[in-house]
Amino acid sequence: MASINRHSKQPAVIRGMFHSISPVYDFLNHMLSMNMDRRWRAFAARVVCGAGKGRVLDACSGTGDLALAVARRAGRIGAKTFIVAADFTPSMMALARRKFESVNGGAMSVAPLPLIADTMRLPFADSCFDAVMVGFGIRNVADARAGLEEMARVCRRGGRVAVLEFSHPRNPVVARVYGFYFRRVLPVVGWLMTRRHAYGYLVRSVDDFPDGEAFSAMLAQATGGQVARYPLTFGIVTLYVAGVETTITGKRRVI
Ligand SMILES: C[S@@+](CC[C@H](N)C(=O)[O-])C[C@H]1O[C@@H](n2cnc3c(N)ncnc32)[C@H](O)[C@@H]1O
Incomplete structure (x- = not known):
């Protein structure tokens, strides 16, 4: 596998990295976030699918946890929701598919489609x-701006x-304490568990990626709409929600 440096977000490299850590991806996510990742996704599902029904896409879905959070939310409020979970790493999607099958018929209206x-x-x-969602994924897309525009394209006005x-x-x-954990502890634990540098890449990719105002501006530009921002757990994670104010006619985006 090619090495992951701050300039390499080539799709093949990113896919190879996620393929190599896919067997332990969920376990490490839950362990390293002390299970807070479940709450972040549940919150996102609640905010985005508050009204219930509809067609939802979870892009860069990985092992499908955000899609599952939406399905559970829909099941809880009795909404009919059709969910597609899409990702370009087949092994991550294979794990998602297995989860969707095992929970089908449980507390969800309809299992997501991988x-x-x-x-x-x-x-x-x-x-x-x-609604089109992405959880911890857009930062890994080779051209994040193009990825957001594509997400906006498939979302209705x-x-x-x-x-x-x-x-x-x-x-x-918080920045000091969390910074120590995020930069010093997390990459070491990640390396010990995977023998890969994926968790060092995680730190660099977060540091290099815009957040707060800067990311809101990027999302507003891609969607043509207002962006609401919800900082979670002292702001170590943020949910950004944009209303799509534009629509596509032919090749043109119109207001
Ligand atoms: C950090 S994981 C996030 C997975 C999941 N959304 C979650 O909440 O845990 C990032 C995922 O993005 C996927 N990914 C990165 N670039 C992508 C692209 N251009 N198209 C589709 N998936 C992509 C990777 O395969 C990986 O599964």
Whole structure:
């Protein structure tokens, strides 16, 4: 596998990295976040799917946990929701598929549909989803701006594009304590568990990626809409939700 440095977000490298850590991805996510990742996804599902029904796309879905959070939310409020979980790493999607099958018939309205697809070239018509989400994924897309535009393209006017992503806490004390954990502890534990540098890449990719105002501006540009920001757990993660105010006509985006 090619090495992961701060300049290499080539799809083949990113896919190879996620393929190599896929067997322990969920376990490490839950352990390293002390299970807070479950709450972040549940919150995103609640905010985005508050009204219930609709068609939802979870892009860069990985092992499908965000799609599952949406399905559980829909099941809880009795909403009929059709969910597609898309990712370009087949082994991550295989794990998602297994989870979707095992929970089908449980507390969900309909199990999500797994699909192998690139977020920069989604195989869907314009405006065909009510909500398009991505959890901890857009930072890994080779051209994040293009990925967001593609997500906005497949979302209908009046729908929502939501991004759950790591951010930098603003409180200096939290920033110091969390910074030590995030930069010093997490990459070492990640390396011990996987013998890969994926968790060092995680730290660099978060540091290099815009957050707060800067990411809101990027999302607003891609969607043409207002962006609401929800900092979670002292701002170590942020949920960004944009209303899609534009629609695609032919090749043109119009207000
Ligand atoms: C950190 S994981 C996030 C998985 C999941 N959304 C979650 O909440 O845990 C990032 C995922 O993005 C996927 N990914 C990165 N670039 C992609 C692209 N251009 N198209 C589709 N998936 C992509 C990777 O395969 C990986 O599964």
